Amino acid sequence: QSGAASWYGSGSRTANGERFNPNGLTAAHRSLPFGTRVRVADARTGRSVVVRINDRGPFVRGRIIDLSRGSARALGMGGTTYVSLHVLD
């Protein structure tokens, strides 16, 4: 299965009843059983992370998995990236 991954960092309880830990290596998937471990590979960078499904979602068309903030960071998806700047004439 391949498609878009998003991430989320807030919430109190996950769909399986755990306290949501934004820094954990977990994810929400629409159908995989809770507890399933999934390797998520970024098609662009080749980086991957193994996450545990403990929540349901994403409920947005075209997205296949919603990663916890910790999972997203492990994949290098954070809100920042490392860049170099080159001033043009």
Add this chain to the structure above:
Amino acid sequence: QSGAASWYGSGSRTANGERFNPNGLTAAHRSLPFGTRVRVADARTGRSVVVRINDRGPFVRGRIIDLSRGSARALGMGGTTYVSLHVLD
């Protein structure tokens, strides 16, 4: 100059007095003159985008540029990424 880039999508006016367009190819830098065009290259992916400096920032230590949402998208920094899933036994 190299370092971390972040992005922002809200605001009314930029520091040079323009109406902020989140979808424009602009960025905030602490010192480069307004109007300077800069090529920003993602060190991880090699992707790059040319942006125009029209705002001041980022005011967070360790970050060197704050991209508009449009610039971040052009660099592939959006809130989503394309992944493949592989269920582990």
